[in-house]
Amino acid sequence: MSIDTEQLFDSQAVTRISQSQQEPEWMLKRRLKALEQVDQLPLPRLEKTRIDRWNFTAFDPVSVHDPVSSSEELPEEVQQLISSEEEDTVFVQKNSSPIYLRLAEELQAKGVIFSDLATASREHADLVQKYFMTDGIQPEEHKLSALHAALVSGGLFLYVPQNVTIDIPVQVVFWASGKGLGTFPHLLVVGESGSHFNVVANFVSDPDSDAVINGAVEVFAGDNAKVRIASLHTEEKETTEVVYRRAVVGRDADLEWIVGDLNSGRTISDNTTHMKGNGGNARIKSITVGAGNERSNLTSTVRHWGSHTESDITARGVMKDQAQSILNGITKIEKGAVRANGVQAEKVLMLSREARGDANPILLIDENDVQAGHAASVGRIDPIQMFYLMSRGLSRREAERLIIFGFVGPVLDTIPFESLKKRMTDVIERKLG
Amino acid sequence: MTAPELKIKDLHVSIEEKEILKGVNLELKGGEIHAIMGPNGTGKSTLAQALMGHPRYEVTKGDVRLDGEDVLEMEVDERARKGLFLAMQYPSEISGVTNSDFLRSAVNAQRGEGNEVSIMKFIKQLDKKMDQLGMDESFANRYLNEGFSGGEKKRNEILQMMMLEPRVAILDEIDSGLDIDALKVVADGVNSMRNPETGFLIITHYQRLLNYIKPDFVHVVMQGRIVKSGGPELAERLEAEGYDWVKEELGIEDETVESKA
Numbered sequence: 001m002s003i004d005t006e007q008l009f010d011s012q013a014v015t016r017i018s019q020s021q022q023e024p025e026w027m028l029k030r031r032l033k034a035l036e037q038v039d040q041l042p043l044p045r046l047e048k049t050r051i052d053r054w055n056f057t058a059f060d061p062v063s064v065h066d067p068v069s070s071s072e073e074l075p076e077e078v079q080q081l082i083s084s085e086e087e088d089t090v091f092v093q094k095n096s097s098p099i100y101l102r103l104a105e106e107l108q109a110k111g112v113i114f115s116d117l118a119t120a121s122r123e124h125a126d127l128v129q130k131y132f133m134t135d136g137i138q139p140e141e142h143k144l145s146a147l148h149a150a151l152v153s154g155g156l157f158l159y160v161p162q163n164v165t166i167d168i169p170v171q172v173v174f175w176a177s178g179k180g181l182g183t184f185p186h187l188l189v190v191g192e193s194g195s196h197f198n199v200v201a202n203f204v205s206d207p208d209s210d211a212v213i214n215g216a217v218e219v220f221a222g223d224n225a226k227v228r229i230a231s232l233h234t235e236e237k238e239t240t241e242v243v244y245r246r247a248v249v250g251r252d253a254d255l256e257w258i259v260g261d262l263n264s265g266r267t268i269s270d271n272t273t274h275m276k277g278n279g280g281n282a283r284i285k286s287i288t289v290g291a292g293n294e295r296s297n298l299t300s301t302v303r304h305w306g307s308h309t310e311s312d313i314t315a316r317g318v319m320k321d322q323a324q325s326i327l328n329g330i331t332k333i334e335k336g337a338v339r340a341n342g343v344q345a346e347k348v349l350m351l352s353r354e355a356r357g358d359a360n361p362i363l364l365i366d367e368n369d370v371q372a373g374h375a376a377s378v379g380r381i382d383p384i385q386m387f388y389l390m391s392r393g394l395s396r397r398e399a400e401r402l403i404i405f406g407f408v409g410p411v412l413d414t415i416p417f418e419s420l421k422k423r424m425t426d427v428i429e430r431k432l433g
Numbered sequence: 434m435t436a437p438e439l440k441i442k443d444l445h446v447s448i449e450e451k452e453i454l455k456g457v458n459l460e461l462k463g464g465e466i467h468a469i470m471g472p473n474g475t476g477k478s479t480l481a482q483a484l485m486g487h488p489r490y491e492v493t494k495g496d497v498r499l500d501g502e503d504v505l506e507m508e509v510d511e512r513a514r515k516g517l518f519l520a521m522q523y524p525s526e527i528s529g530v531t532n533s534d535f536l537r538s539a540v541n542a543q544r545g546e547g548n549e550v551s552i553m554k555f556i557k558q559l560d561k562k563m564d565q566l567g568m569d570e571s572f573a574n575r576y577l578n579e580g581f582s583g584g585e586k587k588r589n590e591i592l593q594m595m596m597l598e599p600r601v602a603i604l605d606e607i608d609s610g611l612d613i614d615a616l617k618v619v620a621d622g623v624n625s626m627r628n629p630e631t632g633f634l635i636i637t638h639y640q641r642l643l644n645y646i647k648p649d650f651v652h653v654v655m656q657g658r659i660v661k662s663g664g665p666e667l668a669e670r671l672e673a674e675g676y677d678w679v680k681e682e683l684g685i686e687d688e689t690v691e692s693k694a
Contacts, residue, residue, distance in 0.1 A: 383488050388525035391485050392539035392593060393513035402538065406529025406576070413529070 009061060011035060014150050017062060021118035021153065024125060034139040034149035044142040046268065048326045048358060049297035054240055054266055056144060059182035059212050061151045063095035071100060081202045081423075082171045089114060089166070092173045095183050095211075096153040110164045117155030117186060127159060131190050135274075136218030136246035144242050144268075148184055148214045155186035158199065162222075166197035169230075169417060173202045176211035176239065185215040189229065193222040193250065200420055203233040203241065210238035217245040221253040223277055230258040230420055231271075234427055237292065239265040244272075251277030251306065258415055259286035259300075262427045267296035275302060275309035275340070284313045285411040287424065289431045290323030290355065299328040300344070304337040304370075313344035316408045319355035320432065327357070331372055332364040341371040348378040349407050351400075351432075404432065436463030436629050437500055437516060437600035444495035446476075446483040452493070453479040453690050455657035461601065464629040468643055468668060469636045471654035472676050474689035477636045478522060480654070481605040484634075485519040486512055499601065514543055516600030520590035520607050527577040532589065533559060535577050536596055543597060562595045565625070567618050583610035591622045598626070603634045608642040620645030640672030653679055655688035 014035050018028040043051060068074060071084055074092060082090045089107060091114070092100040098116040107114070113124060121128045133139055139149035156172055174185035187201055199219075205211055213235060221227040235241045241263055249255045261269045273282045284300045302311040313329045331342035348357035361374035381403055389399035405412070408428065415421040439461040446454035453476045461467050469477050483490040484497060486509040497504040499515055507515065527535070536559065541549045550558075559573060566588050578586050587607055594602050604623070608616055623633065623646050635646060643651075643665070651667040652659045653676070660683055661667070671679075680688055 382525070385525045385527055387485075387487055387509055388521065389527070389535070390509040391513055391519055391521075392535075392597065393510055393542040394538055395510050395542065396508070398538060398542065399510075402530045402535065403527065406527055409529030 009035065009038075009151060013061070017151065017153055023118050023121055026125070026129065027121045030133070030139070031150050034146045037140055037146040038143055038150060041140065041143040041146050044144060044268070044270075046297045046326070047328055047360060049295065051268065055212055056147065056214065056240070056242070060180055061182045061184070062153065063178060063181050063183075065094045065097040065099050067097070067099045071102070074100065078173060078175055078204070081173050081204065088168055088171060090171045091156045092175065093154045093156070093185060094175045094177055095181055098154045098156070107166060111161040112164060112166065113157060113159035114170070115157055117152070117157050117188065120157035124157070124159070127190065128157060128188070131218065131220060132188055133216075133218070135248055136220070137216050137244045144214055145216070145244060148186070148216055151182070152184040152186045155188065158189045160191045160195040160197050162192040163194040165195070169198040169200045171200050173204065174215065176205040176209050176213055176235065178206070179208070179210050181209075182212045182214065185213065187217045189217075189219045189227070191221050191225040191227050194224045195222065196226045198228040198230075198417070200230045200417065201232065203231070203235060203243065205235045205239050207236050208238070209236055211235070213239060213241040213243070215241065215243045217243065219245075219247040219255070221247065221249050221255045223250040224252050225250060226254045228256040228258070228416070230260070230415070230417070232260040232420070232424065233263050233267070233269070235263040235265055237264045239263065241265065242268045244270050247273040247282070249273060249275050249277060249280040249282055252279040253277060253281075255280070255282045257282070257284045257286070258420070259284070260424050260427070261286060261288040261296060261298050262424070262431060263296065264292060264294060264431070266294070267298070269296065269298045270301070271299065272301040272303065273311065275304045275306050275311060275337070278306040279308045280306055281309070282311045284311070285414065286315045287408050287411045287428070288317045288325055288327070289428050290317065290319040290325045290357070291321050291431045291433070292323060293321070294323040294325070296325045297328075298325065299330065301330040301332070302342055304333040304340040304342055307336070307338045307340065309337060309340045311342045313346070314410055315346040316411050317346070317348040317357055317359070318351065318404055318408065318432070319348060319357040320351040322352070322354045324356040325358070326360070328360045328362065329374065329376070330362045330364065331374070333367050333370050333372060335366040337367050338369045340367065343373040345375040347376070347407070349404065350378065350380050401432070435500075437632055438462050439601050439632060440498045441484075442496040444480070444483065444497060445493045446479055447491045447493050448479070448489055453657055454483065455690075456495070457657075457659055459652065459659065461632045461634060463600070463632050464627070465650065466627070466633040466635060466646060466648045467650045467652060468648040469634060469652050469654055470638060470640070470668065470671060472638060472688055475654045476657040476690050477638070477654050478605050481519055481603045481634070481636055484603060485509065485517060510542070518594055518597055518599030518602045520594055520602065520604045522605045522609065524578050524586050524590055526579045526581075528579055530577045531574050532577050533573040536593065539593065540596055559596065562592055565595070566592055566622055568592065584612070584615045587611055587619060588615065591619050595622055595626060598631070600630065601632045601634065602626070603636070605636045606638070607635070608637055608639060616642065617645060640668045643668045655680070655685055657690045660685070
């Protein structure tokens with residue numbers, strides 16, 4: 001099967017996107033090169049999910065919006081995602097346009113860079129050239145990454161210099177609004193050695209939006225850096241979201257992913273962490289809740305390159321109605337990654353007979369001197385547990401709720417930010433109805 | 434509040450089409466302690482589970498009324514909210530749900546919407562009861578029964594009973610697996626709840642628990658029925674002489690129901 005993307009997005013369209021954002025020449029060249037690859041590359045190959053009939057290309061790739069001067073001008077639903085504190089660092093993008101950006105003065109003084117990608121590509125060309133779609137996600141991986149590279153607009157570049165600590169989580173919102181649109185959010189995060197910071201990124205849409213969201217998150221945690229990144233996805237029913245997240249973890253660095261795949265439409269979520277430096281540690285925690293007719297294919301991958309690297313993938317899925325979700329966990333230990341230790345556990349709780357949930361743990365080990373472990377399960381709520389809880393007076397609904405939240409507890413309870421935990425809890429409650 | 438009254442009439446219960454209880458009759462009022470005794474495999478626990486509404490136990494015949502209301506018509510949670518409580522022999526382990534969150538949900542479920550207990554008051558009460566049962570504070574924040582020893586689970590069942598203050602409490606072999614100190618603690622907990630508004634049905638096959646909890650009535654179960662009833666002296670005789678004399682007196686050879694094909 002082929003999608004004739006050439007007709008939809010030609011080099012003129014791509015050039016217009018680049019020029020309208022006043023990008024430097026090298027950025028345009030990269031886009032055009034990626035555009036050429038779009039037609040040649042296949043769709044990504046996914047385990048057990050057919051995506052050949054999903055819409056990845058039929059949309060208008062540009063939808064421009066005016067910036068707002070204060071967060072109070074944002075709609076209520078978007079305001080709820082961010083704090084109104086003046087000293088917080090916040091970025092909001094609506095469709096193609098960054099519409100609100102606020103960098104705490106104190107951080108500016110410390111040399112933190114916080115700007116949209118186009119601006120960053122002019123003002124910090126060396127950094128963006130080095131990190132943007134090079135070692136994280138690459139345009140030539142497949143058709144969708146090439147498409148992303150060709151059509152990306154807006155985007156955020158966060159750069160935290162050496163030994164700089166940011167106490168309050170950096171807040172990011174990518175907001176899709178309207179019909180017939182494609183959006184290409186891109187979050188590029190670079191933490192130099194010894195930096196400490198947290199980022200909370202929200203991917204949201206209006207309830208009636210049928211946007212195709214083709215997004216990317218790239219995170220670089222330098223040597224000894226400590227980075228925590230939360231990526232929370234709550235796109236609505238008619239949307240299709242593809243999100244490729246990549247992290248590169250340096251020597252003795254510590255990285256934590258908190259991933260909430262809580263979309264209501266179609267989702268491809270691929271989270272890959274490269275343990276490059278020796279002694280790095282990464283924890284990947286993810287929750288998904290499937291309801292209605294949702295389709296999702298969610299993959300968490302860790303690749304160990306450095307020696308003494310440690311990783312832990314903890315994934316929980318709750319499936320109801322006719323939702324279908326494939327949860328893949330891949331731990332790959334490369335030759336040379338001696339004394340690496342990679343563990344993973346994927347568990348799926350099925351709430352309905354018509355739902356489908358798969359947990360696929362995969363260990364690939366090319367080095368002898370390592371430790372690795374995996375666990376996976378797909379199960380239903382135990383009727384004897386229900387009996388026990390109900391025998392204390394809890395209604396069926398309340399008993400189920402306790403069991404479900406107990407089930408996702410190993411992920412939810414470890415989230416250090418109360419507001420994020422609360423929001424995830426609320427979304428899960430809403431999805432479980 | 435009036436004293437509770439539980440009436441069990443001709444109760445027949447099956448598991449997977451095999452009849453275990455073959456017509457149990459029993460009346461219990463507030464302030465009374467009834468002990469159900471009998472060898473293993475005679476249907477004692479089945480009675481407890483069926484009264485609470487365990488999904489594997491099917492009531493095929495009979496009638497159970499609590500304060501005149503049809504218990505068998507009620508969902509499990511409704512039975513609980515009407516004041517029925519079962520301290521289980523094998524309580525479930527629920528991962529990710531803390532003991533105190535669970536207990537607070539249970540207390541609030543009983544009190545009803547708009548009448549929830551304040552967190553402070555709840556914690557105070559919980560601390561007090563845990564102290565009474567010799568439970569370490571850490572139990573409040575541990576996951577419900579997860580990794581608890583047998584004795585800890587039993588104490589936890591009694592803790593729940595004390596927090597929920599049921600009208601009719603059924604204790605299913607609460608003494609099994611307890612050492613003598615734990616047994617005394619559990620018995621003290623039960624005794625502290627003795628009052629005219631609570632009735633107890635205590636299932637055990639050892640008399641030893643009854644040294645610490647004095648029953649008003651003792652019933653012996655064999656072959657899925659109550660075959661003999663009496664006062665506390667009956668338990669003492671069973672302790673001294675075993676069950677053989679009862680079997681002889683009634684002409685019973687095999688007292689069990691479960692072992693027969």
